[in-house]
Amino acid sequence: MTRRVPIFATIIVVAAVATMIGLGVWQLGRKAEKEALIARYETALGDSAVVPWPKPADYARDMFRRTTIDCLAVQGIDPISGKSATGRSGWVHVARCDHAGGGVADVTIGWSRSPESPRWTGGPVTGRIASYGDTIRLVAETPQAGLEPLAKPDPGDLPNNHLAYAGQWFFFALTALVIYVLALRRRGR
Secondary structure (H helix, E strand, C coil): CCCCCCHHHHHHHHHHHHHHHHHHHHHHHHHHHHHHHHHHHHHHHCCCCEECCCCHHHHHHHCCCEEEEEEEEEEEEEEEEEEECCCCEEEEEEEEEEECCCCEEEEEEEEECCCCCCCCCCEEEEEEEEEECCEEEEEECCCCCCCECECCCCHHHCCCCHHHHHHHHHHHHHHHHHHHHHHHHHHHC
């Protein structure tokens, strides 16, 4: 008696395994891209040239570069958890500033132990461009409003977990194959 391998189920499993392997290979490519991006950002940290405050389309190009903005009016200051230049945990104060470029910029003006927002009316601020959720912020080099210095932005803090994701996809592919082979063996009995 000959065993029959179910054609439709085999096609589905092979397609799923091929897709998972493809996703794993894609994640390996993303890992290399992210490493190159982090290296570019580390180079930008060493550059002391001042660039203009970027437009939204230029965020990635100008990340970790030095810039200056003039905070014309402070719309508000929000405390978020963060680190001081000495590594202490506490509150980083982020001011929403109207600036001469006609937009609003998030400016991290300093660090404190208290979440209470300081009084600050704005002015020129020089610092580094860093990520802030889906947008960017300026991390001030010199603290404002009597606050303490902030931890400097570090490209090494950017997540680069693509190798782990690739491993997961390859593991899922192997698991699907093992389960399918076991199912075929059981069906053959």
